[in-house]
Amino acid sequence: MIGSIIRYALIAGALLVPSQALADTYQFTLSGNASALFGLDSSPTPTSNGADDFTIAGVNGTFNGSPATFDLLFYDSSESGGFDISGLLNTAGDQLFTGTTSNPTFILGTFTLSTYGSSDRAYTLTISSMDAAVPEPSSWAMMLLGFTALGVVARRNRSNKGREPA
Numbered sequence: 001m002i003g004s005i006i007r008y009a010l011i012a013g014a015l016l017v018p019s020q021a022l023a024d025t026y027q028f029t030l031s032g033n034a035s036a037l038f039g040l041d042s043s044p045t046p047t048s049n050g051a052d053d054f055t056i057a058g059v060n061g062t063f064n065g066s067p068a069t070f071d072l073l074f075y076d077s078s079e080s081g082g083f084d085i086s087g088l089l090n091t092a093g094d095q096l097f098t099g100t101t102s103n104p105t106f107i108l109g110t111f112t113l114s115t116y117g118s119s120d121r122a123y124t125l126t127i128s129s130m131d132a133a134v135p136e137p138s139s140w141a142m143m144l145l146g147f148t149a150l151g152v153v154a155r156r157n158r159s160n161k162g163r164e165p166a
Helices: 002-016 137-161
Strands: 025-032 036-041 053-063 066-075 083-085 089-092 097-099 104-106 109-115 123-129
Touching (some): 036 066
Antiparallel strands (some): 083 089, 089 109, 109 123
16 A cells, blocks of 8 residues: 555656656648648758748648648748748748747748739738647646545545444
8 A cells, every 4th residue: 555655656756847848839721822731840940041041841731732742941031031832832921930040930820921022912821839738747646646545535435344333
């Protein structure tokens, strides 16, 4: 009995140790004259970057409804913002990230984009978080301790039922 309590206490203690935060995953949904859908980390590590743009290579998604793997090139505001999908579509508009091109963080929201070199405003890009809520380690520890306490109470009640008062 004491061994079980100590074991559960050690497990609960391990769960309380802070874990490293993971980047959120963002979903990119492009609609308009062309459509695309793909997901990226909120703060990606670029495959390459320049002074005013960065590339993320080998992204899986869909383009015009068909599965595709493409390279994405994101531009800062000095290069007219927007992004390019493997040369299939080059857009301009708002800058879609904060930070530097070597350490970008995408901005959540809906953006109106144009074909590069045009003012057609033919595309809408929505960047949204697609991560589900995950319980914190301390919540798991409290739940585990609660179940342990219920088990201890149930065991005591069961062992006390076998004893008759004198």
